[in-house]
Amino acid sequence: MTQALLHFEDFPVGEIAHYGAYRLTREAILDFAREYDPQPFHLDDAAAKQTLLGGLAASGWHACAIMMRLNCDGFLLNATSMGAPGIDEVKWLQPLRPGTELSVRRTTLEARTSRSRPGMGLVKFLFELLADSQNVVMTQTCSVMFGRRLAA
Amino acid sequence: MTQALLHFEDFPVGEIAHYGAYRLTREAILDFAREYDPQPFHLDDAAAKQTLLGGLAASGWHACAIMMRLNCDGFLLNATSMGAPGIDEVKWLQPLRPGTELSVRRTTLEARTSRSRPGMGLVKFLFELLADSQNVVMTQTCSVMFGRRLAA
Numbered sequence: 001m002t003q004a005l006l007h008f009e010d011f012p013v014g015e016i017a018h019y020g021a022y023r024l025t026r027e028a029i030l031d032f033a034r035e036y037d038p039q040p041f042h043l044d045d046a047a048a049k050q051t052l053l054g055g056l057a058a059s060g061w062h063a064c065a066i067m068m069r070l071n072c073d074g075f076l077l078n079a080t081s082m083g084a085p086g087i088d089e090v091k092w093l094q095p096l097r098p099g100t101e102l103s104v105r106r107t108t109l110e111a112r113t114s115r116s117r118p119g120m121g122l123v124k125f126l127f128e129l130l131a132d133s134q135n136v137v138m139t140q141t142c143s144v145m146f147g148r149r150l151a152a
Numbered sequence: 153m154t155q156a157l158l159h160f161e162d163f164p165v166g167e168i169a170h171y172g173a174y175r176l177t178r179e180a181i182l183d184f185a186r187e188y189d190p191q192p193f194h195l196d197d198a199a200a201k202q203t204l205l206g207g208l209a210a211s212g213w214h215a216c217a218i219m220m221r222l223n224c225d226g227f228l229l230n231a232t233s234m235g236a237p238g239i240d241e242v243k244w245l246q247p248l249r250p251g252t253e254l255s256v257r258r259t260t261l262e263a264r265t266s267r268s269r270p271g272m273g274l275v276k277f278l279f280e281l282l283a284d285s286q287n288v289v290m291t292q293t294c295s296v297m298f299g300r301r302l303a304a
Contacts, residue, residue, distance in 0.1 A: 032217075035217075035221070036217040036218070036220050036221045037217070037220045037221065037224060038221075038224055038229065039224060039228065039229065039233065039235070041235065051234060051235075052234050052235060052297070053235065059220070060235075060236065060238075060239075061213070061216055061217045061220050064213055064216065065184075065187075065188040065189070065213050065217065066188070068188050068189045068211070068213050069187070069188045069189065069190075072189060072190055072191060076191065077190065077191065081191065082203060082204050083191070083193065083203075083204060083205065083212075083244075084212065084244070085243065085244060086212075086241065086242045086243035086244050087212075087239065087241065087242040088241065089238065089239065089240065089241065090238045090239040090242075091237065091238035092235075092236070092237060092238050145204070
């Protein structure tokens with residue numbers, strides 16, 4: 001059964017959704033860090049213990065990339081998404097450890113139609129990356145552009 | 153010749169630095185998109201032409217990851233960096249196309265010592281990702297924590 005394509009109108013302000021299950025392995029942490037963020041606290045256990053992170057933890061950009069994937073699978077690939085103009089804010093709140101299962105809690109903060117593009121609307125979300133469905137390890141706010149149902 | 157380790161004191165407000173040379177291939181764009189951001193405009197030329205991006209373009213998160221790598225190689229791996237608590241803002245200004253050579257222009261916006269951790273200071277940077285040393289394709293502001301030289 002395919003779900004109907006999500007449009008701007010399908011994200012009521014105040015709605016909360018929870019989705020995704022991504023098991024973060026040590027190997028994935030090291031692979032990402034080697035390519036994009038080779039700081040010692042993302043690559044080496046002993047070095048990481050001496051730092052503020054207190055042990056090996058994923059790059060914050062790895063957390064962002066994983067959240068993007070969870071958002072794609074969770075709703076964006078089944079929506080009229082036209083991408084995002086940017087990110088309002090990212091907060092890395094806790095170290096992201098190997099073995100954690102990650103999911104996303106999405107809260108719809110605002111929704112407004114575009115003046116310059118009547119067929120489009122912007123929805124502002126708070127995305128929280130949850131470790132083992134409990135601890136919030138990262139928050140992110142951003143606005144995503146969607147096609148409007150009325151315009152289709 | 154090794155450069156002296158950079159501390160908090162080595163980032164005077166107003167300083168501008170330009171560094172890095174990262175050739176972005178089509179294959180790298182597709183690899184990242186398949187793993188983290190499989191939206192059609194990051195994966196498929198024909199589909200991308202129908203979208204706001206007007207053609208295949210890298211994921212915005214891929215741009216962030218590459219900028220992180222350029223920052224690591226450009227100065228962070230030779231500094232007393234303790235990571236960053238988050239990101240103030242990201243703006244994706246232009247589509248990032250295959251074949252582009254990327255570099256970073258870094259401007260030091262603010263510097264302040266930490267009250268709670270006297271051995272630490274926070275430096276706020278504007279990072280601009282440049283395509284072929286000309287067009288700004290992304291901007292990012294964030295504060296990085298550094299060890300202070302006086303405390304060492």
